Amino acid sequence: MAARRRRVANRWRRQARRFGITALFVAVAAGLWHFQERELRDGLSWQGVTTWQELTPLSFHRVLRNDGFLVGWSDVRVNPLWVSYLLHDVEDPNAGPRPGFQRDWRALWPISPDSYFGSGYDRGHLAPNYAIAAVHGSAAQRDTFLMSNMSPQRPDLNRRLWQRLEEVVMDRFVPRFGTLQVITGPVFPASFRDNVLNRVGLVEVPEAFYKILVVPGEEPRALAFLMPQRVAGDESLDDFLVSIDELEARTGLDFFPQLPEAAAVALEAEVETAGWGLEAVARLPGRF
DNA sequence: TTTAATGT
Numbered sequence: 001m002a003a004r005r006r007r008v009a010n011r012w013r014r015q016a017r018r019f020g021i022t023a024l025f026v027a028v029a030a031g032l033w034h035f036q037e038r039e040l041r042d043g044l045s046w047q048g049v050t051t052w053q054e055l056t057p058l059s060f061h062r063v064l065r066n067d068g069f070l071v072g073w074s075d076v077r078v079n080p081l082w083v084s085y086l087l088h089d090v091e092d093p094n095a096g097p098r099p100g101f102q103r104d105w106r107a108l109w110p111i112s113p114d115s116y117f118g119s120g121y122d123r124g125h126l127a128p129n130y131a132i133a134a135v136h137g138s139a140a141q142r143d144t145f146l147m148s149n150m151s152p153q154r155p156d157l158n159r160r161l162w163q164r165l166e167e168v169v170m171d172r173f174v175p176r177f178g179t180l181q182v183i184t185g186p187v188f189p190a191s192f193r194d195n196v197l198n199r200v201g202l203v204e205v206p207e208a209f210y211k212i213l214v215v216p217g218e219e220p221r222a223l224a225f226l227m228p229q230r231v232a233g234d235e236s237l238d239d240f241l242v243s244i245d246e247l248e249a250r251t252g253l254d255f256f257p258q259l260p261e262a263a264a265v266a267l268e269a270e271v272e273t274a275g276w277g278l279e280a281v282a283r284l285p286g287r288f
Numbered sequence: 289t290t291t292a293a294t295g296t
Contacts, residue, residue: 130291
């Protein structure tokens with residue numbers, strides 16, 4: 001009788017030890033994953049990964065790590081709230097042929113490549129095809145065609161004004177400064193009714209789009225644009241300059257959470273165009 | 289320098 005009780009107790013002890021070892025292994029593996037993931041994210045962002053100022057259902061998002069860029073994906077708005085990437089000067093910039101749009105299976109909702117069909121909106125890249133492909137290669141280029149990198153854009157914005165801005169960034173600013181951190185994304189209407197109803201299928205339609213350019217360094221400089229959906233397309237780019245503070249107020253995001261307060265004030269409070277040579281490129285004609 | 293994308 002006593003021998004049998006001892007056998008049972010021993011079996012339980014062995015089970016407990018086995019469970020403990022498994023739990024320890026899982027904890028260590030999760031810790032290693034977390035540490036490595038944080039390193040990889042930090043390598044794709046300047047002064048910290050963009051996050052919300054206050055956590056609400058509309059500001060909640062999760063970070064999708066792609067080849068060459070990060071996406072702050074919202075399953076509530078069914079949009080990227082921001083994308084973040086680095087561009088640097090390359091010898092012979094060129095991109096392969098456009099690989100075609102793909103569903104992103106990490107998204108909660110089924111957003112297929114044809115889900116904008118007949119809506120009157122373009123599948124607008126946030127992380128751009130050409131610049132990402134030229135700097136980060138063809139695997140990164142394929143990732144820019146994931147539907148998690150798209151937001152509904154009016155054709156006159158996407159193909160004209162926004163395209164001109166993307167071209168100036170890659171062809172003028174990147175060679176001029178060597179390295180550029182870019183954060184870009186949509187701005188949504190304040191009206192809850194629009195948030196719920198103004199959608200292409202499941203995808204909420206933004207009212208505007210922002211793009212932030214930062215030249216990293218001891219004394220970083222930044223330029224920020226806010227462009228509405230309805231544009232003619234041939235406007236001067238400097239018509240759309242805003243401060244980063246204004247974009248943080250409109251989006252509820254903190255774009256550079258590790259930037260010290262004094263540096264943030266210097267960089268974000270005012271529109272400062274000195275040194276960018278914007279006047280020379282603000283009216284360059286579109287490609288299409 | 290076809291770096292945007294639709295609809296056929």
